[in-house]
Amino acid sequence: MTDRTEKIEKVEDIEIRLLLDALYHRYHYDFRNYAMSSIRRRLRQARADLNCATISALQERVLHDPDVMPRMLRYLTVQVSEMFRDxxxxxxxxxxxxxxxxxxxxxxxxxxxxxxxxxxxxxxxxxxxxxxxxxxxxxxxxxxxxxxxxxxxxxxxxxxxxxxxxxxxxxxxxxxxxxxxxxxxxxxxxxxxxxxxxxxxxxxxxxxxxxxxxxxxxxxxxxxxxxxxxxxxxxxxxxxxxxxxxxxxxxxxxxxxxxxxxxxxxxxxxxxxxxxxxxx
CATH class of the missing domain: 3.40.50.150 (Vaccinia Virus protein VP39)
Incomplete structure (x- = not known):
């Protein structure tokens, strides 16, 4: 990992923690103690699908557009199952x-x-x-x-x-x-x-x-x-x-x-x- 990539990921981790705090205080959904690797992967997907350049931009949309929150929940909660799985x-x-x-x-x-x-x-x-x-x-x-x-x-x-x-x-x-x-x-x-x-x-x-x-x-x-x-x-x-x-x-x-x-x-x-x- 290059120094530049490491710095970018450190900034992204800060953005993710701020976003999770925002979700908790604005909508009372608490994802702050979910595994970071999983949360990071899902938020990157949400950022791309919602055409946000950064996680901070995604946070702004979540805070100011309540219609975005249901879409966010689809990314942050697991909905993969089947009847009689395993x-x-x-x-x-x-x-x-x-x-x-x-x-x-x-x-x-x-x-x-x-x-x-x-x-x-x-x-x-x-x-x-x-x-x-x-x-x-x-x-x-x-x-x-x-x-x-x-x-x-x-x-x-x-x-x-x-x-x-x-x-x-x-x-x-x-x-x-x-x-x-x-x-x-x-x-x-x-x-x-x-x-x-x-x-x-x-x-x-x-x-x-x-x-x-x-x-x-x-x-x-x-x-x-x-x-x-x-x-x-x-x-x-x-x-x-x-x-x-x-x-x-x-x-x-x-x-x-x-x-x-x-x-x-x-x-x-x-x-x-x-x-x-x-x-x-």
Missing amino acids: PSYFLAIREKVVPHLRTYPSLKVWIAGCSTGEELYSLVILFREEGLEDRTLFYATDINPEALAQAEAGVYHLERVRQFTENHRLAGGVTSLSDYYQTGYDRCVLDKSLRRKVVFSDHSLVTDQVFGEMQFVSCRNVMIYFDRALQDRAVGLFKDALPRNGFLGLGAKETLRFSDHAKAFREFVPGEKIYQRAGA
Whole structure:
């Protein structure tokens, strides 16, 4: 790296921190403890797509044009998912976790960082197939209101259904995925009944607190974008939300190994990053 390039990047890092401060104070979205490498990459893309010469110019637009903020959220929040993504994870829930959940008269499940809803509907379908849906309340939360609206609509491009279907089969699906949707105009529209036990809500793992006791929390591929301090905060929230023997599911590249709260959990299905809340 040349001295000139290094100086440019140092200035850019200053601009990024100022922009993140501006987002927090102007719109109350806090990305200040997200991993810098990820934030830098996303803001560079936003700067280019919004025709801004610098990050400072991007900050000016965000501060003075409220219509730009929803577009910024699309860059800063992760919206890449699919139904039954990593099928072995859902198969492990079906075979290892569900037998324990059957012992509860009622259940609460929190899908934290639900994005556009693919993981939410995967769990609802799984719980329906296993006879647990009627006793379960699902909480689907995200910081992006546009993503939440898409999740609540339950509409996806038809071209994605083939992968959804194969994932469902590999996840131990006992019915046909086609039982849960209708098609039209190149869209797959999920059955409204899948939402009858779902509460959609704005919630930030950065600034908000626990809102209830849950028997299962699934937060996958969200914390990989946080720095260490923010990861610890999120795991602390999950610890507080789960009773003894409650379950936590993380993404394939995520771990509790380095968390300050690691001792509050034990590995339940190690290969699938499913943990169980230990005793007090």
